[in-house]
Amino acid sequence: MPDLTPSVLFNRILGRVRLKHLQLAIAIADLQSLHRAASSIGLSQPAATHALVELESSLGGPLFERHSKGMRLTRLGEAILPLLRASLVPLQAVAGNAALMQQGAGSALIRIGSIAAGINGLLAAAIPAYFAKHPDAAIDVHEVTIDNLLESIQEGTLDLAICREPAPLPQGFEFRAALRDEFVVACRPRHPLARQAAVTAAELLAQRWLAPPLTGLGPQQVENLFDDLGGVPELCRVSSRSTEIIYAMLTESDMLVCAPASLLRPLVQRKELAVLSWRPQGVGPLGVLVKTDVLANPAHSCHAFIEHVLSLSA
Structure with a gap:
């Protein structure tokens, strides 16, 4: 269909697709059954059927095909399902941050990705010391590989990374050695x-x-x-x-x-x-990898923690 350009599809998705649609598609892919998927997210069978038709219509093609044992992804479904999953991750972060603030956390959640050496070498000492000074702090640490760190920071699912300096250093990022x-x-x-x-x-x-x-x-x-x-x-x-x-x-x-x-x-x-x-x-030192604008903004929720980590090396 000639009208299915990325911009047309994007505007159609914004106008028609709801979060429940995304939940349903992910649940069908996981459970391979429309009936079980509908039950798992609290939809009736007719409502789930209608929602799936609406989602597939918005995306311009079927995401699933029926077979003797249930439902499986089409080529279109296989291509976009990882993106549908990823689209919910920032919203989970929004919910977690909002809940923490409402529960009395003194600052926004600091989301840290770190290689294993960074967790053992830096964070295992830095986080308890930081928490002793800032008992209302909220910190979430994920062990990840260097391959995923830059992408996660760019997508907004992580605020900073503890790793070695990547070569070349991507534009818009800074690395500060700490250990x-x-x-x-x-x-x-x-x-x-x-x-x-x-x-x-x-x-x-x-x-x-x-x-x-x-x-x-x-x-x-x-x-x-x-x-x-x-x-x-x-x-x-x-x-x-x-x-x-x-x-x-x-x-x-x-x-x-x-x-x-x-x-x-x-x-x-x-x-x-x-x-x-x-x-x-x-070998190259461990340190903090972060977007340049975060380092330049003392009011950013991560700034004090970054300064704390760097102070340990001093």
């Missing part, structure tokens, strides 16, 4: 090498190691380490950025791991892991 970091070699505290004041390359190469994560800084850092050692040791083909997985794999074995000191910090502080006396490898 120096390095890759270290770690093991369980009772490992024979942990009791030595110094270790040799030959001793490290004789051990079995956890494999590095398949993406990110890990592979290159571990490759550099093995170049320094002059060989490649036996690898256990289990890799993870999760400290719980790392701890579980090392605690009952004599394996070693090369990982960011920031990531391992809680385990080392609790003496659940030990860092061996081998020269660490430098």
